[in-house]
Amino acid sequence: MSNPDLSGTVTFLEKKDNITSVRIKLTAGPVGVPHPAHIHLNTAAEGGAIVISLNDVDGESGYSETDVTKRDDGTPVSYAQLIDFNGYVNVHASQDNLGELIAQGDIGINELSTTSKTYSLDTLGAKGLKGTATFTKRVNGTTLLAIALDKATAGNQYPAQLHLRSAAEGEGIAKSLTSVNGTTGKGATNIKKLDDGTDITYDQLMDFDGHLRVYEGTADLANAVSQGDIGGNELTTTTKTYQLFTKQVARVNGTARFDKRKNGNTLVTLNLNETTAGNQHPAHVHLNTAVEGGAIVISLADVNGTTGRSRTTVRKMDGASGMAISYDSLVTFNGYINVHQSMTDLGTLLAQGDIGKNELTGKKEEYRLDQLTTTGFGGTARFEERASGNTLVTLTLVATPAAGSYPARILTNSAVEGGRVVISLNNVDGRTGISQTNVKKLDAAAGDTTLQYARLLEYNGHLNVYAEADLNTAVAQGDVGINKLTGASRTYPLLQKDVTGISGDAKFEERKNGSTLVTLTLSGTTAGVVYPAHLFKNVAGASGEAVVDLRNVDGQTGVSKTNVKALKDGKAITYSGWLTYNGYLNVYLGQTGPGTIVAQGNVGSTAF
Structure with a gap:
């Protein structure tokens, strides 16, 4: 007008x-x-x-x-x-x-009702224009489609078409529309039938499997300036974003965003940083977690190296008879995404990330791994919860030789007690110092029982990393689950007694389960000699009964470690109980019998 x-x-x-x-x-x-x-x-x-x-x-x-x-x-x-x-x-x-x-x-009958639906039109190409497409229901059930473009060029005509499928798929023309007038930025079309003569109502258009595209000049895809999904392909507000982490090419990382369509299908949008202009990077959804690996189940559109973007409408899994998969199923799927360097170099991964039920929830627990031998390695073990309740266990060791591969296991009991293997982990790669394992259950030999993250944090266990091809020699070790040290500790001095030159301390550390790690550290001990140690009731110098037998102090290292849960009479005692206990500790010279005390100190309430 x-x-x-x-x-x-x-x-x-x-x-x-x-x-x-x-x-x-x-x-x-x-x-x-x-x-x-x-x-x-x-x-x-x-x-x-x-x-x-x-x-x-x-x-x-x-x-x-x-x-x-x-x-x-x-x-x-x-x-x-x-x-x-x-x-x-x-x-x-x-x-x-x-x-x-x-x-x-x-x-x-052409009167417009108050029922209408407006879809956004997004920019396409260098000359892209934003806009809207408003579908208004007439009282006779047909539709007025009004397109409005922002900043259209006066004098231009912009052909418009309603296409089948989603914009990410881009299939054939379903309905030719009135061109948009560049001077007004508007174009209006009355829709009663599709181009093939099929009747279509407003209500049917609201569920139509289609998208709308506007062109500059001729209706050629190269000239497309605006497009938007409509009907069943409209994006809802339900969305989920997963992280894609750098793999073999530095700085390439990004996200995978899953948007739910009105019809239940999914728009998967990959956005990567630091891709190379002109390249095309194949991408797929695979079965299982990334650390397990698995077959390709859904092929995604290649990531455009110039834009770093890929958009795919996912309706079903790969194959001529591929099973349909909805958004709701996809966000609970057992899978991960890989983005590759190129079709001729699929072996080089640019980015990777777990999706669906394999997504990490953000809950995690980290344990210290101590170096055990002079050739051992220290590091950490990180347990991370997945949406499925399973656990990603990541071991990170420092200064491992590049050529090495180091077996790792979770065992029962605390490290000082020792135990049997219950979970076999993937070997630590010497080149990276890293091992990653998806933990769902105990090993078959340990009962094959499901063991999820919450239970693993309460498990009575410890973790060993072994020398290459030698499961008898642990090079790194740490307590996990209920045996984790809380950080609360108390150290008591052990003074020289009957033998000159031997002294040290006794460190009491609280575990998550309330029990106590007692570590004796003496200087002046002799290699090859063992030194028995006991905790007594009463104060040093007074007669008292032995209440806890500690592990012998190794003369080579001067160290003894004992996990203490109870007294000799079976009565449980916690770390807090020791802080108020009336007791003392003796370390003896093994060869001369219990009469020779090499170090002694009060513990608990009598210590200071």
Whole structure:
């Protein structure tokens, strides 16, 4: 319309003698100039011939009233027929300027209802334009589709089409639309049928498997400037984003975003940083976790190296008879995503990340791994919870020889007690110092019992990393689960007693389960000699009964470690109990019998 601020109404009033009063009232118009008005056939978007000429709209009052009994061709027309008529009203600027419309509106069965749906149109290409596509339901069930583009170029025509499938898939034309006028940025199409003649209603369009595309110049994909999904392909607000981590090419990482469509399918959008312009990077969804590896189950669109982006509509798994998979199933799927360097170099991974039930929840527990031998390695063991409840166990060791491969196991009991293997972990790779294992259950030999993250944190166990090809020599070790040290500790001095030069301390450390790791560290001990140690009731120098037998101090290292849960009589005692206990500790010289005390100190309430 030439004046966007002008609006008005057309009222149909039934009178006697089969007369219908058609009354037009405009809010404004060129003063003093009558405005010709007509009822036309079809919708305003389609256009059509004049069927009923109306009295001119007065230029001063903006009002026109016409008594209608018949069409211009003489065919009688009733009120009932007019309000169910396939038509529209045009009001022109003047008799001398019929080409300029100042007001227009659909009537009868073409009247627009209050039911409408607006979809966003996103930019495409260097000349991309944003916009909207509004579908409005007519009272007859057909649809007015109005496209509005921002910053269209005056004088240009922008062809528009409704295509099958989603924009990410981009299939054939379902409906050719009226071109968008570059001067106004608008284009309107009345939709009753698809191009193949199939009837389609507004309600059907709301579930249609399609997308809309607008072009500059010819309707060639290279000239596309705007597009958007519609109907069943509309994106809901339900979305899930997964991290894609750097693998073999530095700095390449990003995200995989899963958006749920109205029809339950999924738009998978990969966004990677630091990709190379001009390259194409194949991407797939695989079965299992990334650390386990598995077959390709869903092929994704290649990541464009120039944009770092890939968009895929996922409806089913690969294969001619691939099983359908919905968004809800995909976000609980047992899988991971790989992005590769190229089709000719699939062995080089750019980025990788677990998805679905393998996603990490953010809950994690880290344990210290201590170096055990002079050629051993220290590091950490990190346990991370997956959405499935399973656990990603990551071992990170420092300064491992590149050529080495080091077996790792989780065993029962604390490290100082020792135990049997219950979970076999993947070997630590000497080149990276890293091992990653997806833990779901105990080993078959240990009962094959499911063991999820929550239970693993409460497990009575420890972790060993062994020398290469030697499961008898642990090079790194740490307590896990309930045996983890809380950080609370108390250290007591052990003073020289009957043998000159031997002294040290006794460190009591609290475990998560409340028990105590007692570590004796003496200086001046002799290699090859063992030194028995005991905890007694009472204070040093007074007679008392032995309540706990500790492990012998190794003369080579001067160290003894004992996990203490209870006294000799079976009565449980916690770390907190030791802090208030009335006791002392003796270390003896093994060869001369228990009579020779090499070091002694009070513990608990009598210590200070």
